[in-house]
Amino acid sequence: MNNPQQADTAHANRCRRLWRWWGNNNKPPRLLQFRSSKPFILWVCAFSVFSDIFLYGLIVPVMPFALSDRIGVEPGDAQKWTSILLTVYAAALLVGSPICGWWADKSNTRQVPFMFGLLLLAGATLMLALARTLTLLVVARILQGLSGSIVWVIALAMLADRVGSKEIGAHIGTIVLARSIATIAAPLIGGVVYAKVGYYMVYVTAFIFLGADIVFRLAMIEARVARKWDPSIGLPAPQEDSVVEKSEGSxxxxxxxxxxxxxxxMQPRKGRIYHPVHYLxxxxxxxxxxxxxxxxxxxxxxxxxxxxxxxxxxxxxxxxxxxxxxxxxxxxxxxxxxxxxxxxxxxxxxxxxxxxxxxxxxxxxxxxxxxxxxxxxxxxxxxxxxxxxxxxxxxxxxxxxxxxxxxxxxxxxxxxxxxxxxxxxxxxxxxxxxxxxxxxxxxxxxxxxxxxxxxxxxxxxxxxxxxxxxxxxxxxxxxxxxxxxxxxxxKDRSSEVKGQEEPQRVSLSVEEALPTPSSVQKPDSDAIRVYSSAV
The missing domain is CATH 1.20.1250.20 (MFS general substrate transporter like domains)
Known part of the structure; x- marks a missing residue:
């Protein structure tokens, strides 16, 4: 009798621990400060970009052999189909990027499209591993391109949410560094693994990186969500003067x-109830x-x-x-x-x-x-x-x-x-x-x-x-x-300099500008008597 009860209790405790990991309206999730910190979000975004580029480049040395050995493409046509697959990837990236950006800005959390992009990448990788027709290869490349658009757009947007414009350059530089490392490492690793171990082990390597990417993305708490429990986390208010010219503006x-x-x-006009731009x-x-x-x-x-x-x-x-x-x-x-x-x-x-x-x-x-x-x-x-x-x-x-x-x-x-x-x-x-x-x-x-x-x-x-x-x-x-x-x-700078050189009376306060009782000229009593008699 006690064993089922103990099992139910243990299961309930596991569920509560999992719930505490994600948090609720009353209690923040575990390790909130770390999981929403700038270094960890940077690491997750950089690793997601690394994984996307790594999986893209990992199969580059394998693709010509897959086309000829598994699909039966003539050796003379292998280069043509390789170019077609690269073009299909770029076209999917082109179409998906603005749509993904609009979705990510409209959604309550960027985590949902971020995870959706990872699912697309996993599905595309599995299709590439098992494909034996050109149609399946093309579909897989399309999914890979859509995944790439999601990863790049949301990774940069998450960094912007968390660090703001004052630090975005250094963080984007790290993202570019991750891209460069993946671009260099992926073809080398793919070629060596294919030559030494075989075709399927190339994709096993890909899924190892995908598994790590899943763990990191699930562990991360983006700034939008973290602000529910700690309003100090996330992007500060936009700066009055752009960081570009710190002393230029007014x-x-x-x-x-x-x-x-x-x-x-093309900005919507203020004070208008209707304007076509509002619907763009x-x-x-x-x-x-x-x-x-x-x-x-x-x-x-x-x-x-x-x-x-x-x-x-x-x-x-x-x-x-x-x-x-x-x-x-x-x-x-x-x-x-x-x-x-x-x-x-x-x-x-x-x-x-x-x-x-x-x-x-x-x-x-x-x-x-x-x-x-x-x-x-x-x-x-x-x-x-x-x-x-x-x-x-x-x-x-x-x-x-x-x-x-x-x-x-x-x-x-x-x-x-x-x-x-x-x-x-x-x-x-x-x-x-x-x-x-x-x-x-x-x-x-x-x-x-x-x-x-x-x-x-x-x-x-x-x-x-x-x-x-x-x-x-x-x-x-x-x-x-x-x-x-x-x-x-x-021109603004010169105007500010001229404004500083004006006499101090131009910048009187409200209290200083108001007339004092002693400074107000009293009306002429004779003029008042003349006016009264005329009326």
């Missing part, structure tokens, strides 16, 4: 769109910001550049240096390892603002990209020069890739200050980062086509020149508009 910065640099007026999602309204559009340009530039390199460099080193696929893979280390400086660049952007890092980064990146044209011979000197130039390309790209994400957040905060009722308490960070992810996906589609077409039609030299011109094209607009219109900012 009190009217919160109400005037001077920071938006020739902004297109915020990510469409935000496209009226020239400042945000320039940041999105940076997203597509970095994606086109890396996409073109991925498509062209393997063929170039094979034709120029007679390197095989292993050598072509190793040469990308020269491009990726310098990107490890991204956290340091992020901290600098937090401290000084993104304007000049973005503008100078465009110009610096153009130089080694154009100089790649001088590699024309199969000599040791040219091989060294080629690798060094790629290293400079990777390092200089970080000077604008990380700061443009800081600028995306700052421009959204400016929009939210201008019209807080329209954007609501939940804000629009996820939608803004969704637009950035959309442009990055578009660049992944355009980049290989750009690089391949120009090399085929005009040659290597023209291809590097065209990419260099693309990089430099955004330098001047970025210098003018990133962080706000630089000319308007200088």
């Amino acid at each position: 009190e009217k910065a919160a109400s005037t769109p001077r920071d938006d640099c020739f902004s297109i007026n 999602p915020p990510f469409i309204v935000m496209l009226g910001s020239i400042r945000l559009l320039l940041a999105l340009w940076g997203c597509i530039v970095i994606a086109i550049l890396f996409g073109a390199f991925e498509a062209v460099i393997p063929l170039f080193v094979e034709a120029m240096f007679n390197w095989d696929s292993f050598g072509a893979g190793l040469v990308f280390l020269a491009l990726l390892i310098p990107t490890f400086i991204s956290p340091a660049i992020g901290r600098l952007a937090d401290k000084h603002g993104p304007r000049w890092y973005v503008a100078v980064g465009y110009v610096l990146t153009m130089i080694p990209v154009v100089l790649l044209r001088i590699v024309t011979r199969n000599t040791l000197h040219d091989k060294v020069v080629f690798c060094v130039l790629l290293a400079f390309c990777g390092a200089f790209c970080m000077f604008f890739e990380v700061p443009i994400h800081v600028e995306i957040m700052l421009s959204v905060e400016e929009k939210m200050r201008q019209n807080p009722k329209y954007y609501g308490e939940k804000g629009a960070y996820a939608q803004a980062f969704g637009l950035g992810n959309l442009m990055y996906a578009l660049g992944l589609i355009v980049g290989p086509l750009w690089g391949g077409y120009v090399v085929e039609s005009a040659g290597w030299e023209v291809m590097t020149l065209s990419l260099g011109v693309m990089c430099c094209a955004g330098a001047v607009p970025a210098a003018i508009c990133t962080g706000g219109n630089i000319f308007t900012i200088k």
